Amino acid sequence: MEHMEETKKEISLEESFEKLDEMLNELESPDISLEESFRVYQEGMKLLKQCNETIDRVEKSVLKLNENGELEEF
């Protein structure tokens, strides 16, 4: 279960970067209209914010598996 969540997060981060690159290309192309530019920019910023939020920012201390199979501080 936790595995799946991690892989999901894994895919989204890399995929997100890909999507961000795509959108950036769109933004930089001369063909795009001003309205479209606004939309792409906003979407990009939103995606970036999401990526940032998926990164855990809580510092962790090292845990060790003891004889009973339980976790304790190392």
Added chain:
Amino acid sequence: MARNVYTVAQVNSYIKNMFTQDYMLQSISVKGEVSNCKYHTSGHIYFTLKDRSGTIACVMFAGSRSGLAFRMSEGMQVVVTGRIDVYERDGKYQLYAQKITRQGIGDLYARFEQLKRELEEEGMFAAQYKRPIPKYIRTLGVVTAQTGAAVRDIINIAGRRNPYVQIILYPAIVQGEAAVQSIINGIHALEDAGVDVIIAGRGGGSIEDLWAFNEEAVARAVFECSVPVISAVGHETDTTIIDFVADLRAPTPSAAAELAVYDIRELSERFSGVREMYRRGMERKLREAAMQLQNRKTRLRYLSPLSQIREKRNFAMNLEGALQEAMDRKLAEKRQRLLLYIERLKGLSPLEKLKQGYSYVSTTEGETLISVKQVKAGDRLKIYVTDGFVEAEAKSIGRLK
């Protein structure tokens, strides 16, 4: 009969010479049991090599210590390779060791090569079975001894790169009889705990110390583990079986931590970088749009009726100016010509002549007197000067020749 009597020095020298001349004694390998081993502070090692029948004194000088890769102790079975020579001072011969190895070490290497061949044939080293190491992990499992440089290095480097990754350590026994099962248990336990990647390894040591990581059972455990495994055994030059089976091989435990844990500072920078590019892209678009707007504004302003009127008015004013100028010029021209004529006329004016002292003389008939033929003596003449005339009578006529 007189016997030759020699000195001790001569005899010892003679014997030493015999040894030196003996080809076999220059490099010989001797196996035996270590006894009376003394590690001197100078770095030299003195010991005795013994077997059932006898002993031989050995020394390994500090300069040759690179030929010894482990700590020698009482009772060890070793093979000493070196030179047998005479220490004249004591009248003794010694084995001067260049290289010392454990007995049966050759066996271990052979076993390593064989297992490596077998498992390779089975396909366990094949690239297609290697699981990719996830880039952005949340949890890191470590199978290694809970004391020592390996675990310390891994924790330090992982923590430096990303303190938000959860490290779970399975404290394993990494050498000796219990090691194999301990390592296998560790891999299974961490797999069950659901970590994103496992580092399995230990610090440097001899081939015997590292042997657990060459065991088939451990190799299979690594191969079958559903979580990607990074092998981190010993130093860069040490290779064990699990280095081939693992999903990724790291030369050292420190390197393993770098491979497993992404650097969050780099990720943050990447985020900033992307944000900056978007901002700039948007800025550029806005600037372009503003420029386009300005461009049209200018053109519109130019085309406006007010602007057109101003334009025409300007044009008219210029024309007027030009006209005026042309007119003035023409007038000046004509005036100039007039002045010239006046001057010429003045030049030709009889009044001027009169002013210069010339007179205009006319006969009584009113003819202008030019020649003496027109007059004879006694005729009346009128002499005109500037301010009047003088009536005169011709007295006599003279001719110019």
